[in-house]
Amino acid sequence: MIIELQNAALTYQAADGEVEALGGVSFSMEEGEFCSIVGPSGCGKSTLLGAIAGLERLSGGSIFLDGTEITGPSPLIGFMPQRDQLFPWRNIWDNVTLGLSIRRQNTPQRQDAVRALLDRYGLSAFAGKRPGQLSGGMRQRCALIRTLATEPRILLLDEPCSALDYQTRLSVTDHISRIIREQGKTALLVTHDISEAVSMSDRVIVLTHRPATVKAVFDMGPLKSLTPMERRDSPLFPGYFNSIWKELDVHGT
Numbered sequence: 592m593i594i595e596l597q598n599a600a601l602t603y604q605a606a607d608g609e610v611e612a613l614g615g616v617s618f619s620m621e622e623g624e625f626c627s628i629v630g631p632s633g634c635g636k637s638t639l640l641g642a643i644a645g646l647e648r649l650s651g652g653s654i655f656l657d658g659t660e661i662t663g664p665s666p667l668i669g670f671m672p673q674r675d676q677l678f679p680w681r682n683i684w685d686n687v688t689l690g691l692s693i694r695r696q697n698t699p700q701r702q703d704a705v706r707a708l709l710d711r712y713g714l715s716a717f718a719g720k721r722p723g724q725l726s727g728g729m730r731q732r733c734a735l736i737r738t739l740a741t742e743p744r745i746l747l748l749d750e751p752c753s754a755l756d757y758q759t760r761l762s763v764t765d766h767i768s769r770i771i772r773e774q775g776k777t778a779l780l781v782t783h784d785i786s787e788a789v790s791m792s793d794r795v796i797v798l799t800h801r802p803a804t805v806k807a808v809f810d811m812g813p814l815k816s817l818t819p820m821e822r823r824d825s826p827l828f829p830g831y832f833n834s835i836w837k838e839l840d841v842h843g844t
């Protein structure tokens with residue numbers, strides 16, 4: 592197991608009292624697995640990613656990465672946020688190698704690896720362009736390559752497609768999924784979109800209302816060998832979607 596959460600609990604101390612965000616979350620992931628987390632709005636999904644990234648301190652329980660307890664940010668964990676957060680004044684090359692520069696890892700070998708990623712995913716011709724000259728989908732691919740450049744063991748993705756229009760979102764979902772699978776990365780995606788979770792993941796973890804606990808876990812079974820586009824076309828797709836929808840307690844939200 593690469594990631595293991597044992598009763599992860601987190602209570603925020605807010606000005607107007609305590610907010611219990613995580614109520615004891617337990618699950619684990621195998622190396623190379625792609626899991627999604629879905630749950631009602633405000634249930635604690637981003638909090639959970641923040642805790643795994645070592646950015647939020649647990650008030651109870653533990654999270655282990657490869658057997659070692661996570662107590663702070665780690666270079667082994669890559670984070671991809673909702674917005675691409677590319678700097679508009681830097682060209683694409685300088686943006687995707689930014690993490691390497693910050694970590695003083697901008698070696699010729701790492702640069703070659705980044706060049707290979709840009710090449711493989713159709714972006715090498717844009718290395719000298721500024722983010723504003725690229726489409727939303729290309730920018731998200733750049734953001735993913737920037738995250739992959741530092742060679743993390745696990746990728747955390749916080750609604751990476753939510754800022755995109757629906758059509759762009761479908762193709763970005765396909766690209767992100769393909770890149771993560773080809774690069775053999777372990778990935779944990781937070782999304783409010785059940786279709787996105789079913790089309791990308793090996794397993795979908797459904798959380799309860801706040802304070803979040805794991806309500807149900809769905810294995811995507813025969814869909815796992817298919818691409819997101821193929822999954823959406825599969826006659827099995829609606830069955831998985833509906834089973835998750837029924838578990839997702841969205842009444843009153």
Ligand code: ADP
Binds near residue numbers: 611635
């Ligand atoms: P989700 O990602 O599922 O929408 P969040 O993890 O963002 O939910 O938030 C879970 C709960 O914790 C919400 O009620 C939110 O208002 C609260 N919360 C999030 N961050 C903080 C914080 N820094 N201080 C206090 N409360 C917070």
